Amino acid sequence: MSLEQARQRIARWQPRINAFVSTEPRAAGSGRGPLAGRALAHKDMFYRAGLVSNCGSKIRKGWVAAETAAVLERLDAAGALDIGTLNMAEFAYGPTGHNDHWGDCCNPWNPEYITGGSSSGSAAAVAAGIVFAALGSDTGGSIRLPASACGVTGLKTTWGRVSRHGAMPLSHSLDTIGPLARSAEDCALVYGVIAGRDVRDPVTVHAPAEVAADGMARTIAISSRWIRENAHPEIAQAILDAARCFHLVEAEPPPFDLLSAHCLTVMQSEASAQHAQWMRERPQDYSSAVRARLEAGFAIPAAQYVEVLRLRGAWLERFCGETLRQADAYLVPAIAVPLPTRAETGPRGGPDMPQRLAEVTRLTRWVNYLGVPSLSLPCGFDSRGLPIGLQLVGRPFAEGTLLAAGRAYQRATDWHRRLPPDPR
């Protein structure tokens, strides 16, 4: 898609979905490289020297970065265009796509419904066919939730696979960066560019980032009974239908709720520490929802936080040794409940709102606690015409395996090719 075509689609879609924060071009593309001429845009939290990154917030509105994110340097070198910045949850700390400061991002399939978050604009812009791909960040599901809700493909990378230098931090033990695009093939292209060691992010590693060749048999672990008993029937059906494309082995489900609680302990403790000074000096400048999440982190005992981090290795070992003992990846829904509306999950969502948010995020946070990669793939639509997504979760640094499996699945299906109807 050319820059001019992208601009035409922005003009058509922006009033409906509010995916862009800025449409000022940020990088012109070098004309050569694996992404030459491709129009990309990114979540408004990847810094570019001399340009604004608002981080979805009031506090950082108009803030000018002094240096450029490592991932943007790599995309620039690969020839990609950067055509603007994308909406996101305030400080990437929200799972729905609501934003009190910049306006909610709306689902291209039906703007009454949530996009998922926090990489809301990234998923919406890809789903609307505006950009080839967009970067997002994933600390508790922030790539996979919007990818699933908007019907696109999203890759949460292994913790340590992609440099976070020059990206807004939320929770350093959990933060990861990855691409959202229409297909696993397109995600693989972006992933191949951004993955790799960077001395400015000391947790990154040299592990090879190849995507395995197609045609290899993939054995996928699944907990069919758990899915039938816990997911909404329409979602369970779509997931189990999709699973038939793979060679399956049954496995006991990981303790999602326990691992999710551990993830929240880490996330809230670290996010609150990161925001401590602003929380002391200008708490009124946060939205009510984000302020409440940040307040909670200050009440978590330090010993509890450290003990949960001590347990992390044991749980990773158990997931790889038991759940993945006979399999290359584990298949589970990205979101097990019907997508809620923006009204149901917004500031006036009522007493059921916290429970609705917990249901939406139930199956993503455990992956961040383990630090493993996960690929979200569209696998159907519910009776309201809203997308359904599955996750393939792998061992550390198994992105290549997941992308190859995703590519094979998308050769056998066409869910990823479906586009929401253009606005009238």
Next chain:
Amino acid sequence: MLASQGIALAAGRAERLAPGVNALNVEDPLRGEMPFEVDATTYLSVAKRVQA
């Protein structure tokens, strides 16, 4: 606890804070098996050992 850290709670939030934070303090079956020497960096060596 929050006041000692210089954090002012928004109005009406105190009653809702405790249940949410207490819900995170869950029973973990691996706690009892964890060797004394394990610390947070042990995760890195496990990730290397079990990687693809």
